[in-house]
Amino acid sequence: MVSGDDLSLEGKLERISACATAAPGDEFQRNLMHAYASCLTATEAAAAAIATLGAAGKVRAPILTRLGRIGQDGSNQEELDVLAQRICSLTRSDLPGRKTRSRAEALLSRLYPHLSQEVRSLVLERWRGSGTRDGRRRWLSALTADCDLFxxxxxxxxxxxxxxxxxxxxxxxxxxxxxxxxxxxxxxxxxxxxxxxxxxxxxxxxxxxxxxxxxxxxWPATFAYLCAKTGRQLDEDEAIAIVLEAGRLDVSSRGLAIWAIGRLGMWRTLDKLGTMAPDILAADLARLGIVLED
Structure with a gap:
């Protein structure tokens, strides 16, 4: 029997991969898979995360879980900083294919909360300067949640x-x-x-x-909502017009307009809208090309 200390990282990943292959139909193998992953040191888990960027998701999952636990522990920030910097240094030739590059960025997002401020700043600069929609989305999400760097x-x-x-x-x-x-x-x-x-x-x-x-x-429904929240008054004709316009622009926003009319205490207007409901429904259906028979 070979001890874990005698196994190379490649050998450890082979065990995790074998369990991952059997895990979907075997609870015991799934437990073994996560147990093997939990044996990885912070340095090994970081190396494994890079080595498996192109691997099947079921193989990467226990490794990413292990990295998350290491990050939560808080005692291995230096190793995670090194991993993040390594990812930032990878070029397109190091990451062949869009899927692999996307996984590298997703790994950075997962690591981000556990990194030092200096490295978080580096990652933010990377995303901000990427010029891509995905990079901008990741930058904005991370920056918004970062009390130190917001x-x-x-x-x-x-x-x-x-x-x-x-x-x-x-x-x-x-x-x-x-x-x-x-x-x-x-x-x-x-x-x-x-x-x-x-x-x-x-x-x-x-x-x-x-x-x-x-x-x-x-935004007629938004207008009505703001009137309700600020006390800006609406007369009955305008309130009804807003409900009708909101329905034509976006049926889902009509409820907001009706709520606002109620919030303004316009009981008579709500009653009138109630009597108009059949005609409003018929108009909705007509816009969809549906005509109700008499």
């Missing part, structure tokens, strides 16, 4: 350069009143998601009438 100005610059929807969301949820007051017209002009616009509008110090007008035109 930089709202960098997010603002990213959004102004790319009009990235994720960056707009971060700005709306993390921006202070003065910043949101400044960029709200830009968010509206860029046709962001209605819920992003509403969040920014609620936290802005002031909303101009020009912005109100654009919101009313582009």
């Amino acid at each position: 930089d709202l100005q960098a997010v603002l610059e990213c959004w102004r350069e790319t009009r990235d929807a994720g960056a707009a969301q971060v700005l709306a949820y993390s921006g202070e009143q003065d910043l949101l007051t400044e960029i709200l017209p830009e968010l509206v002009a860029s046709r962001c998601k209605g819920w992003v616009v509403s969040r920014a509008a609620l936290d802005a110090r002031v909303v101009s009438e020009a912005v109100w007008t654009t919101i009313r035109k582009e």
